[in-house]
Amino acid sequence: MPLIEAQNIVKIYPNGVLANDRVDLSVEQGEIHALVGENGAGKSTLMKxxxxxxxxxxxxxxxxxxxxxxPNPQVAIDLGIGMVHQNFMLVDSFSIAENIALGMESTAAGGLTLDRQKAIHDTEALSEQYGLxxxxxxxxxxxxxxxxxxxxxxxxxxxGAEILILDEPTxxxxxxxxxxxxxxxRNLVTEGKTVIFIxxxxxxxxxxxxxxxxxxxxRHVGTVVTVDTNQAELARMMVGREVFMVVDKPPVERGAPVLEAHDLTYVNETGRMLLHNATFKVYESEILGIAGVEGNGQTELIEVLTGLREATGGEAFVDGAPVLGAGPRKVRESRVAHIPEDRLTNGVAxxxxxxxxxxxxxxxxxPFTRTGLLNPQSIRSNGGSLIDRFNILAPSGELPVSSLSGGNMQRVVLARELSSSPRLLIAAQPTRGVDIGAIEYIHQQLVDKRTDGLAILLVSADLQEVMKLSDRIMVMxxxxxxxxxxNTPDLTEERLGLYMLGAERQPAEEMEQYQ
Ligand SMILES: Nc1ncnc2c1ncn2[C@@H]1O[C@H](COP(=O)(O)OP(=O)(O)OP(=O)(O)O)[C@@H](O)[C@H]1O
Ligand SMILES: [Mg+2]
Structure with a gap:
């Protein structure tokens, strides 16, 4: 007997969108069950x-x-069903222990005061038990x-979750x-839990x-045993066509430098140097990819360049004009577009x-504002054409972004940034959260824009993505x-790995040659 089984689930949202169309799902006790499908396929809805x-x-x-x-999450919790959402829902100003114990203590103790010592103790015990x-x-x-x-x-x-639903945790x-x-x-499963994983x-x-x-x-297309399938078959089931994931990247002569960064340095409040004398250029018609284990200064570099953080030292120029220290709007006005890493907090309203x-x-x-007045018609037609080009799944552009699926929210940011006719595009994790069809499209867009003259600074935690798209690769x-x-064929993942882990370092004269 399956542990949990959903039969013939239909969900029509109030705005008329059919998100689940007679979906069946059957999950066995103790299994790790993956749920896949394109952006907007109805995965999160089924889990909700x-x-x-x-x-x-x-x-x-x-x-x-x-x-x-x-009928509500409290009933789900009582039945042993837990869920971690695509967008987190914690109380920011509370401690971790308080967040974990929040909502559990009041019924037991009959009051609202939280036993902090107990919360900390319980958190430690649980954390130990599951290796979290x-x-x-x-x-x-x-x-x-x-x-x-x-x-x-x-x-x-x-x-007390026995069944844990993880919506795009990675x-x-x-x-x-x-x-x-x-x-x-894997620990959870060993302890008898069941996991559904999107x-x-x-x-x-x-x-x-x-x-x-x-x-x-x-709709439910099929359920297969993982060892009996492969990525190509899953991709075909998801998209309904063959997905090749190749980009057509013609050779192109790079042009003049667009971004020039000199000795960029950032020291945080506690005095730690998180970015140290970064000097590099990004040229017209090139993608400069940053390879590095996350947390090695990539985020700080981007935030300094986009005006989100103030550099402690150094200079940066876009088309010869200084851009540091003037805030994000000034940077945008220098025709720098930015696809932020955390799009759901920094990217959309x-x-x-x-x-x-x-x-x-x-x-x-x-054309959006003329003689001081917003022009609704051009805003609508701009929206319509971007929704079309970027395949944003939405019944109307007038609807709030909150009614979109997670991946379609991401596409809104990508569409806006790629359509702003920038000189420099700073793209952080551009394909995070989007489905494989969209990855194919975004990769091709980035390469095409580079071929047409755009300078692109790319940061991605996915080394294969960096290697596939970049003309040059910089390691942090x-x-x-x-x-x-x-980025020549002899530059392998293994070789880059040595630099990414700090085992090797290029001599300064050699680095100069590749600037
Ligand atoms: N609150 C809502 N109101 C109206 N429509 C919604 C709402 N939430 C989701 N939808 C619509 O339902 C459909 C399925 O969305 P869902 O979030 O389940 O997709 P998903 O498979 O999780 O996609 P993603 O991979 O992008 O997260 C989409 O067309 C989406 O726009
Ligand atoms: Mg989703």
Whole structure:
């Protein structure tokens, strides 16, 4: 008997979108069940139905063979179902232990005061049991995203989750954190838990899951045993066509330098040097990729360049004009576009419409504003054409971004930034959270724009992505640029790895040659 089974689930949202169309899902006790499908296929919706966050229009759910109603998350929790969302839902100003114990103590103790000592103790015990390392007393908003995620998982376990739903947990993780998470997931299963796991990375599906369910266009396409399938077959089931994932990248002569950075340095509040004398250029018609284990200065470099952080030292010029220290708007006005790493907090205004989100960086310019007045018609037509080109799944551009699926929210940011006719594009993790069809499209867009003259600075935790797209590759280690190479076939992952881990460092004269 399956542990949990959903039959014939139909979900029609109030705006008329059919998100689940007679979907079946059956998950066995103790398995790791992957759920895959394109952006907007209905994966999160199905999980929200199991967790009681959305009421299905029709359909039935069985838990251990018994018919259950799950009208809200409290009922789901009581039934042993826990969920970690695509967008986290922690209370930022509380400590980790408080977040984990929050909402559990008041009923037991009959009051609202939280026993802090007990919360810390329970958190430590749980953290130990599952190998999910957290700092119980740290405030949630001060810890890295990987730890926040572990907090969410612990919180669900603390509430007695037997079935744990993880909605795209690895989209925000570095490769190393992903491996840690996988280890924890395996521990959970050893302890008798069951895991449902959503991802767009088929490599991960192959690595971690026992079975895979594929959804497409709100429907269940099939469920297969992982060892009996492969990435190509899964891709075909997801997209309904062959996916090649190759980019057509013609050779092109690079032009003049667009970005010139000299000795960029950033020292944080506690005196740690996170970026040290970074000197490099990005030229017209080239993609300069940054390779490096995350946390080696890449984020600081980008935030300094885009005006989100103030550099401690150094200079940067775009087309010869200085850009440091003047704030994000000034940087944009120098025709620098930025695809931020954390698009759902820094990239979109969730309650504003899709159309408005597509022009937030340029609403004050023609054609969107003329003689001081916004021009709704041009805002609408701009929205319509970008929704089309970037395949954003939305019934109308007038709807709020919050009604989009996670991957479609990402596309809104990508569409806006790629359409702003920039001179320099700073792209951080550009394909995070989007499906394989969209990855193919975004890769080709980046390469085409580079061929047409755009200068692109690319940061990605995915080394294969960096190697596939870049013309030159710059390696960062411990806040420093330790090597720059032309992306020639002899530059292998292994060779880059030596520099990324700090085992090798290019001599200064040699680096000079590749500037
Ligand atoms: N609150 C909502 N109101 C209206 N429509 C919604 C809402 N949430 C999701 N949808 C729509 O339902 C469909 C399925 O969305 P869902 O979030 O389930 O997709 P998903 O498979 O999780 O995609 P992704 O991989 O992008 O996260 C999409 O067309 C989406 O726009
Ligand atoms: Mg989703």
């Amino acid at each position: 139905v199991l967790y009681g966050l959305e009421t299905p229009t029709s359909g039935t759910i069985f838990l251990r063979g018994e018919h259950v109603h799950i 390392v957290v700092e119980p007393t740290a405030r949630v908003d001060t810890v890295p995203v990987g730890m926040r995620q572990r907090v969410e998982i612990l919180k669900a376990l603390y509430r 989209a925000v993780l570095t490769p190393r954190e992903t491996q840690d998470l996988f280890r924890a997931i 991802t767009h990375k088929l490599r991960e599906v192959m690595e971690i899951s026992d079975r895979v369910t594929v959804m497409r266009d709100a 969730l309650l504003a419409s899709i159309n408005d989100n597509l022009i937030v960086d340029r609403y004050y310019r023609p 280690y411990n806040g420093e640029i330790v090597a720059i190479f032309h």
